[in-house]
Amino acid sequence: MIKAEDSAPFLSRPLELPCGAVLKNRLVKSAMSDSLADGEGNPTEAQIRLYERWAEGGVALSIIGEVQGDPRFPEKPGNLVLGAHSNLEMLRQLATRASKNGTHIWPQLGHAGALSHSPISQPKGPSALEIGSFQCKGMSITEIKQLPDIYAKAALLAQEAGFTGVQIHAGHGFLLSQFLSPLFNRRNDQYGGSIEARCRIIIEVIDKVRRTVGTAFPIGIKINSTDQLEGGLTEEDALEAIRILNQTSIDLIELSGGTYFPGAKSSSDSSGGGPYFVDFSQRAQEVTSVPLVATGGFKTRAQALSSLASGTVDMLGVARAMVLNTSLANDWLAHASADPVFPRFEAAPPGGITAWYTMRLTALGNDDENNFVLDLPSAIRVYEERDNSRCITWEKAFSHYSP
Template sequence: MSNSADSRNILGRTLELPCGAVLKNRLAKAPMSDSLGNGEGGPTEAQIRLYERWAEGGSALSIVGEVQGDFRFPERPGNLLLGLKENQNALRLLTKRATVNGAHIWPQLGHAGALAYLPVSQPKGPSALSIGDFTCAGMSAEEIKALPVSYARAALDAKDVGFSGVQIHAAHGFLLSQFLSPLFNRRSDGYGGSIEARCRIVLEVINEVRRVVGAEFPIGIKINSTDKLVGGLTQEEALEALRLLDTTSLDLIDISGGTYFPGAASCSDNSSSEPYFLDFARRAKELTQIPLMVTGGFKKSEQAVQAVTEGAADMVGVGRAMVLNPCLAEEWVHNSGIDPEFPRFESPPEGGVTAWYTMRLTALGEDAEKNYDLDVLSALRIYEERDTKRVSIWKRKFSG
């Protein structure tokens, strides 16, 4: 790969999406569950400031992870919830401050389905399942047919409060990912069986979202390259899903992988020094004309430069590296800073690394990261205590 100025400057090039919207460079803050909502579906000041900081730091696009359109199936009680009048002013403040410096801000439209947070939900997926300690109910045909309208309503709510686009979440083991996976989807009607049938609800959601938001509003999707589970979505099936997505009006396809199925290994805790999904993205590029974003494992600017230069990705999604340095995009685009130094954790407990990064997000939102010195066990304890408090708030708000 060339190290010429032209090669490095590729991260600073704009990207025009099929709908006509323009992203100012090739670096996006990937969606993460920041767990910074107020427990009633609204944003906190720390959350608003967090996304403002990424915008100030040069990101072309920030995606708010796990934004719900249905309070019955949240991923966590710290998720944002669209459609509540009492939260609209705070959400408008979020989108106003998160779009400074020419940045885009999109919500990741989620529905946890079978992985909905147990203390505030009754999980329900494509099929009733009982796998080890994991159980969930199955959705009726009527409930499935209502999903496109539900996602479209959430997308329109997002547009109304100033989000500049939306990303449909069909990865990481949540509801639409569950429909794609033969491990979760064991239906025998038109929504199960072949990969075409399993992808049907995803296409219906995309089409209905497009119908209500109009032709010029960006719609992205996050999709797995593989579930990394025995019996789950394979790479070959994921590539076939890409062929089907290419027939839609999508503007950006975000390639990721893995699942939050209980006990599954987390891709983000992978110790690999290389990006995770570039080989799949290279194959996907041959199947679609829709711009591709690749997320997972980008730790060095050279990796991002190479991915875009060789054509494996049009956008690079960066998560934890931007948690370590919220100005990373500006520095990588202008080659003015060094790559972040990632912390090393010795034998962390399950969920500990994620909790450490999530609590650092809180520190960023409070402009207090210079004083952030939590160890993994302390971060996990505080993270879980905060969720416990928000469970009570969520129940008071939505159980009446």
């Protein structure tokens, strides 16, 4: 077994992506829905400061979660939007300050599809569904064929604003993940049925984005190893999807799992003691030469070093640990022994832990985390009140939007 001190160099080793871009170490601040945009899809000072702090904290790549190219299908009203109305100056400030110290900053290009925030959307997925209280409409073939252009235009704007790459979101139950999942995708045309057909729209999106941004601009993707839902994406189909992705120009594959389908348990709320998807990453290494990121469950430096030294992952995705310590990357790279102390929540209500971490992100963006004292019920209340207020703003901003 490799000792921790012997495996430490793996953490600081640069990684060259297929497109030629270099990530300075092996730590990724994985995407979270920070909900810090202004309700009209534009960055705020708190959001800019938050990503600046992670850049100062030493991470190689920071990913901004849930950035929309189509404001008709947002995850939340605090999402960023990359479109014709966007405040380009504020986006440039975000890209500039978040890329300090050689940090890469990528927006995660998403589309919530069937899981779009219903107060400001009319959710649509690959197929019309009615499962218990959950309902959504199905997309037409015309709407599906518009998707590559929507993603490509958002990626081009990201490039123009100074972001250093993009990640395509095909995980966690949002639209492209829905296409992969037989639970959501019940189509009988070229976009449904076999795993190859369910991957088709993702491949079309990647191809159009690549043609738009050129060969040297990094394009990553986040994909589920499993939906963790009965009837959803299986590990075997996920491996086949990764085999298909290996034939594209993708530069980095982030492996995660789970979904935000109503009532499903989030992987990030697991009480397990170790990384969640390292074993799956080992299997994925056999079907792709694209660098792999495993995200979820990394809570200690020892776990990080062990996973890298084993060769099962190329990079580590860390989210909540970096909410507890924005300088975690520097600490781990400097051999600091202190790992983040995770809060313990008793009888957490649904969505409570996510709300707590989201509100702590707000405190970090305001450099006010030392005064952050919200309990779970208070975090949920403040979180929902802010969302309700921003829904009003969002509707005013995008009520006349057409793609």
